[in-house]
Every structure is written in structure tokens, then in C-alpha cells.
Amino acid sequence: MDQEKPIKLSDISKALNLSVSTISRALNDSYEIGEETKKLVQSYALKVNYRPNLIAQSLKEMNTRYIAIIVPEIANSFFAEIVNGVEYEANNKGYHVVIYQTHDSPEREIDNIRAIAHRKADGLLMSPSTNQIQINEIMKHLGVNLPVVYFDRVPSDNYCHKVVCDNYQAAYEATSWLIKQGKRKIAHMSGPSGISISIERQAGYSAALLDAGISVDPGLIRYSKFLASEVMENFKFLEENYQPDAYFASSDRLSLYCYEAVQLLPEPRASKVKIVGFTNTNIAHLLRPKLNAIVQPAFEMGKVAAEMLLNTIAKKNKNIEYGFIKLPAILKNI
Amino acid sequence: MDQEKPIKLSDISKALNLSVSTISRALNDSYEIGEETKKLVQSYALKVNYRPNLIAQSLKEMNTRYIAIIVPEIANSFFAEIVNGVEYEANNKGYHVVIYQTHDSPEREIDNIRAIAHRKADGLLMSPSTNQIQINEIMKHLGVNLPVVYFDRVPSDNYCHKVVCDNYQAAYEATSWLIKQGKRKIAHMSGPSGISISIERQAGYSAALLDAGISVDPGLIRYSKFLASEVMENFKFLEENYQPDAYFASSDRLSLYCYEAVQLLPEPRASKVKIVGFTNTNIAHLLRPKLNAIVQPAFEMGKVAAEMLLNTIAKKNKNIEYGFIKLPAILKNI
DNA sequence: ATTATTTACGCAAACGATTGCGTTTCTTTT
DNA sequence: AAAAGAAACGCAATCGTTTGCGTAAATAAT
Numbered sequence: 262m263d264q265e266k267p268i269k270l271s272d273i274s275k276a277l278n279l280s281v282s283t284i285s286r287a288l289n290d291s292y293e294i295g296e297e298t299k300k301l302v303q304s305y306a307l308k309v310n311y312r313p314n315l316i317a318q319s320l321k322e323m324n325t326r327y328i329a330i331i332v333p334e335i336a337n338s339f340f341a342e343i344v345n346g347v348e349y350e351a352n353n354k355g356y357h358v359v360i361y362q363t364h365d366s367p368e369r370e371i372d373n374i375r376a377i378a379h380r381k382a383d384g385l386l387m388s389p390s391t392n393q394i395q396i397n398e399i400m401k402h403l404g405v406n407l408p409v410v411y412f413d414r415v416p417s418d419n420y421c422h423k424v425v426c427d428n429y430q431a432a433y434e435a436t437s438w439l440i441k442q443g444k445r446k447i448a449h450m451s452g453p454s455g456i457s458i459s460i461e462r463q464a465g466y467s468a469a470l471l472d473a474g475i476s477v478d479p480g481l482i483r484y485s486k487f488l489a490s491e492v493m494e495n496f497k498f499l500e501e502n503y504q505p506d507a508y509f510a511s512s513d514r515l516s517l518y519c520y521e522a523v524q525l526l527p528e529p530r531a532s533k534v535k536i537v538g539f540t541n542t543n544i545a546h547l548l549r550p551k552l553n554a555i556v557q558p559a560f561e562m563g564k565v566a567a568e569m570l571l572n573t574i575a576k577k578n579k580n581i582e583y584g585f586i587k588l589p590a591i592l593k594n595i
Numbered sequence: 596m597d598q599e600k601p602i603k604l605s606d607i608s609k610a611l612n613l614s615v616s617t618i619s620r621a622l623n624d625s626y627e628i629g630e631e632t633k634k635l636v637q638s639y640a641l642k643v644n645y646r647p648n649l650i651a652q653s654l655k656e657m658n659t660r661y662i663a664i665i666v667p668e669i670a671n672s673f674f675a676e677i678v679n680g681v682e683y684e685a686n687n688k689g690y691h692v693v694i695y696q697t698h699d700s701p702e703r704e705i706d707n708i709r710a711i712a713h714r715k716a717d718g719l720l721m722s723p724s725t726n727q728i729q730i731n732e733i734m735k736h737l738g739v740n741l742p743v744v745y746f747d748r749v750p751s752d753n754y755c756h757k758v759v760c761d762n763y764q765a766a767y768e769a770t771s772w773l774i775k776q777g778k779r780k781i782a783h784m785s786g787p788s789g790i791s792i793s794i795e796r797q798a799g800y801s802a803a804l805l806d807a808g809i810s811v812d813p814g815l816i817r818y819s820k821f822l823a824s825e826v827m828e829n830f831k832f833l834e835e836n837y838q839p840d841a842y843f844a845s846s847d848r849l850s851l852y853c854y855e856a857v858q859l860l861p862e863p864r865a866s867k868v869k870i871v872g873f874t875n876t877n878i879a880h881l882l883r884p885k886l887n888a889i890v891q892p893a894f895e896m897g898k899v900a901a902e903m904l905l906n907t908i909a910k911k912n913k914n915i916e917y918g919f920i921k922l923p924a925i926l927k928n929i
Numbered sequence: 930a931t932t933a934t935t936t937a938c939g940c941a942a943a944c945g946a947t948t949g950c951g952t953t954t955c956t957t958t959t
Numbered sequence: 960a961a962a963a964g965a966a967a968c969g970c971a972a973t974c975g976t977t978t979g980c981g982t983a984a985a986t987a988a989t
Contacts, residue, residue, distance in 0.1 A: 362682065
């Protein structure tokens with residue numbers, strides 16, 4: 262049906278006995294071209310199904326209409342939903358999304374950033390793994406000079422674009438709920454110390470305790486990477502030394518590991534221990550006992566972050582005013 | 596630290612008083628360039644951190660070193676693992692992976708294919724949604740002229756590259772296991788009729804029944820799209836008309852919907868009804884009661900499919916011998 | 930010593946699109 | 960009627976690389 266080789270401007274040029282520049286301008290609806298000529302060219306282009314070569318356009322305009330996003334794992338519903346939000350917004354504006362995974366390796370993160378810059382994506386969305394304070398420096402050092410929007414885990418300084426959910430509020434609510442259930446010895450399974458989400462969620466947790474007249478026991482707060490093994494170790498430690506009557510887990514994976522650990526406890530303790538976590542897992546509702554969890558507005562976060570990025574790309578370094586958007590998260594499954 | 600504008604060949608050319616072509620050849624280690632010149636150029640390029648402009652290379656060589664993959668949803672562990680396998684293989688060979696989602700919409704599938712061709716990806720991996728018999732025709736009609744490898748759901752003809760798991764065998768084993776548990780009235784929740792996975796899995800199901808001396812009742816076989824609503828309807832129908840003592844669900848999502856439906860049954864029936872499905876969900880082990888399921892070698896499938904695709908890309912239309920790879924799947928959680 | 934061959938490099942044309950500027954023709958102004 | 964302006968189009972450079980071909984100098988062959 263269609264031609265073997267894609268049609269280019271010069272093909273149309275020859276067929277219509279017009280110069281290549283006229284064809285180009287006619288298709289771009291330039292004022293320099295007469296109306297009849299435009300009609301002629303445009304209808305012919307339509308007839309032969311002309312599509313501009315995007316690579317050539319990229320070379321000329323020095324952009325790719327690709328935006329990149331770096332996530333730990335797409336097999337994580339939270340990040341998958343973020344990606345969906347990004348995709349939704351980007352596709353609406355003619356951009357495509359390239360997903361990069363770090364699998365929680367900082368080396369891969371660096372490699373990805375480097376590759377993204379090399380491939381000349383027009384912008385980058387990321388949730389930096391560690392060293393968040395230095396991430397901006399790292400980017401500079403890598404010679405990365407693209408618009409960046411951070412989401413979820415974000416740097417602490419204000420010279421960058423950020424999209425997060427209200428971690429403090431969510432953690433406060435979750436902890437308060439546990440307290441309302443009569444729990445007082447509430448352990449906190451936190452992510453790595455030093456990253457934004459850990460800090461904010463811990464602050465919400467502590468505030469809820471204090472507001473309820475419960476003192477914060479630092480021994481009940483345990484940090485771990487997003488690894489089952491580390492969570493299990495911390496869990497074991499807490500069970501042996503504290504026997505908490507509830508757990509508040511600070512992220513999607515931590516919640517599931519923690520949930521699993523609780524299920525493995527002997528009865529009657531297993532059913533006594535309450536647990537609240539974060540999760541966007543789409544089959545969370547199938548779990549028995551229920552996993553009470555904070556659900557983040559992941560799709561919305563991705564959408565908003567993409568909007569922010571595309572706006573920044575559009576104004577091309579002019580008017581660099583950094584944005585910071587915080588979305589509410591809700592406690593579900595209760 | 597690094598320069599504002601990226602270094603290009605002409606910059607090196609000026610700095611070293613050599614022609615651009617010499618620089619290019621020296622960096623590409625051409626035999627036409629003297630050893631000392633090569634050393635000079637290469638060390639200088641290293642010093643100024645030269646990186647070739649990939650867009651320019653793309654334009655010249657008419658390739659992008661991007662491969663595309665179309666999946667229904669990345670928020671589905673099965674597809675996420677496939678993507679991981681693809682990514683692993685592709686990155687090892689200098690390719691990047693662009694993921695496109697259809698969200699089960701055939702229109703989006705077409706749009707994606709068109710966009711991928713337009714963006715000039717070097718190859719495409721896909722699991723066509725419907726109309727598999729015509730998918731090759733559709734691709735031709737769209738003027739798509741890229742190497743394609745199909746996985747999971749595949750066209751029936753042999754003039755294409757295909758990677759699947761042994762659906763027949765897996766379904767046979769799953770059904771046999773149910774029979775071994777004493778079940779005889781086994782319903783089959785199938786995907787849409789007409790697509791390869793439905794056909795093969797149903798064949799395995801039927802064969803297992805017949806081999807056990809159980810006749811196949813067509814009324815026990817229900818087809819549905821991958822929608823909770825359709826599965827629920829079929830489930831209701833079966834419960835009202837047949838009261839099966841077991842369910843065999845034919846895909847990841849169907850399994851979870853079916854599992855959910857069974858859990859909603861009143862006792863004691865809920866605990867009587869056995870269910871076997873397909874799933875690659877990473878938290879399947881948290882479900883109580885257990886979800887007995889076939890786990891597909893998704894990562895491996897993706898890896899193999901990517902290998903196949905990259906090989907095809909490498910030999911550029913020469914030697915088109917189509918491959919068909921079938922990997923074993925295993926029954927887990929029993 | 931003359932011719933043939935190799936070595937090592939430069940020139941310029943691609944790849945496909947965009948765009949500043951020049952040129953022609955036609956219309957308008959004074 | 961002469962000058963000025965506008966309208967409609969073409970030429971050629973450009974984006975950054977790659978590569979066929981030409982050419983000078985150096986080496987080898989006769």
C-alpha cells in the first residue's frame with residue numbers, strides 16, 4: 262500500500278516543480294507562500310502521505326521530543342502509576358517518554374543520567390536514590406544540562422523543581438489512626454535516613470505521637486534500604502527488644518515486607534499487631550488481613566511533574582522560577 | 596566543570612589543525628589515519644570529553660538505537676518483567692528501550708505503532724491485542740517497515756518472529772493438578788477467543804480433562820476481555836448454572852479477578868472452590884488462601900525476544916529466517 | 930631514475946529538514 | 960511615470976557526522 266522509502270521534501274519538490282524551501286514553508290503554513298501553492302503542496306503531501314523525518318528535525322532544532330524518567334522499578338505500582346501520569350501528559354503534548362530503571366543501584370542511576378544526556382532527551386524526571394543533597398552537584402559534574410523535575414524523593418534545596426505528596430500529613434494521619442486503635446507502642450519502619458520521604462514521614466509520625474501525649478522512643482525507629490533482608494532484620498530486632506503493638510511502614514516495599522513479616526508471627530500475636538503502611542499496589546485489596554495503607558496520588562504526581570517539566574522545556578531557560586507542588590495523600594482500606 | 600556547549604568534531608578539527616574527516620576517522624580508528632595522528636586526536640578527544648552527537652549519527656546512518664516495546668500495562672508484573680528482560684539485553688548491546696502502553700485499547704495500539712515507525716525505532720517488540728491474524732497486514736498498511744518480534748500473544752502464521760511460553764503444557768499441568776486434587780467440574784476462565792494464548796491454554800485444559808477421562812463441557816468455558824466486570828459476569832454465570840468445583844484462569848489479570856470473586860463467595864463454598872491461574876505478581880505469595888499459579892519465565896522471554904530482535908536488526912533484512920522460541924512455564928505455590 | 934604503489938590526509942557531498950537572504954514580478958504610492 | 964513596497968518564491972547555508980574520492984608526499988618496484 263505504502264511506499265518503500267519514506268517521502269521527503271525533495272520528492273515533493275521534484276514532483277511539483279517547486280523548490281524544497283517552498284515545500285517546507287508551504288507545509289509549515291508560512292506567510293511567504295501563496296495560498297494556491299499552499300493548497301497544492303499540502304494536498305499533494307497528504308496524498309503521498311508525507312511525514313517529516315523527525316531525526317532531521319531533531320538535528321536542526323536540537324531537541325528530540327523525548328523526555329526521560331528514572332525510577333527504581335516499573336514493577337512497582339507506585340512508580341508505574343507515576344509513569345502513567347507522565348505518559349498521559351507528555352503524549353498530549355507530542356512528547357514520548359523513555360523509562361529508565363535503576364533497580365536501586367546508584368551506579369545505574371549515574372549511568373542512566375549520563376545516557377539520557379547523551380541521547381539528548383529534552384528533559385528528565387527523577388526520584389534520586391541517595392545523596393540527594395549532592396544530586397544537583399552530580400548533575401553539573403556530569404555535564405548534564407537539561408531541565409529536571411524531581412518527584413517523590415526530592416533534594417532539600419529550593420533551586421529545583423519538585424513534586425511530592427504531603428508525606429508529613431499522611432504519616433501523621435496514619436500514626437494517629439493507629440493511636441485511635443488503642444496502640445501506643447508504635448514502631449516505625451523507615452526508609453534510608455537522610456532522604457526526603459524518610460525525614461518527612463518520620464516527622465509526621467513523631468508529631469502524631471507527641472500530640473497524643475506519647476513520647477517518641479528512638480529505639481522504635483528503624484532505618485533500612487528497600488530490601489526484604491534489611492526489613493526482616495529490623496523487624497526481628499524490634500520483636501525481640503520491643504514487641505511493638507503496631508508498625509508504621511514508610512514506603513510501598515517496606516509495607517509489604519513488613520506485612521509479610523507480621524503474617525509470619527505466631528498467633529495470637531500476628532492478629533494483634535496492627536500495621537499501616539504506604540502502598541499503591543493494585544491488588545492490595547485482596548490481602549487478608551487487610552493492609553491499611555496510605556495511597557499516594559501517583560498518577561496525579563506524574564501528570565503534574567510532567568506538566569512542570571514541559572513548561573520548563575517550553576520556556577527554554579528563560580524565567581527560571583522553581584516550582585514546588587505538594588499533593589494530598591489519603592489513608593485507605595480501613 | 597564541563598563546557599556549556601558540547602564539543603563537536605569541528606572544534607577538535609580547529610584545535611588540532613586537522614580536517615574534520617580526519618578527526619572522524621581517527622576517532623573511529625580508521626586504517627587511513629596514521630598512528631601518531633590517531634593517538635593525538637583520541638587523547639585530545641578524551642581530554643575535552645568529546646561525545647559524538649547521536650542525532651547527527653542517526654541522521655547519517657538512519658537508525659536510532661532505540662527499540663520499542665508495546666505492552667498493555669507496565670503496572671502488570673508479567674509485562675514489567677518482560678520489559679526488564681528486554682532492557683537487560685538491549686542495554687548490553689547499546690540500545691535503549693522505549694515502552695509504549697496500550698491500556699488495552701486497539702486504537703492506542705495502532706497509534707503507538709504509527710508513532711514508533713514515525714520516530715524510526717530500529718525495531719519493535721509487541722504482544723498484539725486482537726486481530727492477530729491480520730496484524731501483519733495492518734503493519735504493512737501502516738507503512739511500518741521495521742523488524743518485529745512478537746511475544747506472548749503471537750500471530751498464527753509462520754512469517755514472523757515469535758517468543759512464547761509453553762502455554763499448552765502449562766495449562767495441561769495446571770488442569771491436571773486440579774484433577775489430582777479431586778476436582779472434576781473445572782471451569783475455564785479464558786481470555787478473548789481467537790488470540791493465541793487463549794487457544795493454546797484452552798487446548799491444554801481440554802487435553803488434561805480428556806486424558807483424565809473427563810469430558811469437556813463447552814458451557815464451562817467462558818471468554819472475557821481482561822476486565823474485572825466481564826470476569827465477574829462470567830463468574831456469576833458459572834456459579835448460577837454450574838457451581839464448578841474449580842477454576843482455571845487463563846491469564847494474570849483473569850486469575851486475580853477470579854481469585855477475588857471466589858473470596859467473595861459465601862462459606863463454606865469459598866474454601867471449597869480451588870483455583871489455578873497464571874500470575875507473575877510479585878506479591879502473590881502474600882495471598883491467603885494461596886493462589887496456585889503458573890509463573891511464566893517473563894524475564895527470560897523478554898531477553899530472548901530482544902536477542903532475536905537485535906539479531907534481525909543487525910543483519911538488516913538479509914537472511915530473513917523467522918524464529919519461534921517456546922519457553923517452559925512452571926506451576927508454583929502449591 | 931622513472932613509474933607504480935602505498936600512506937595519510939583534505940574536499941565536498943551526503944542524511945532531511947529549516948531559514949536568512951536575495952531575486953523576481955506585481956501592485957501601490959506620490 | 961518613477962520610485963517604493965509587497966508578495967511569492969529560490970539559493971544556499973546550517974545542524975554534526977560519515978564517507979567516496981581526489982591528491983600530495985613518501986615508499987617500493989622496475
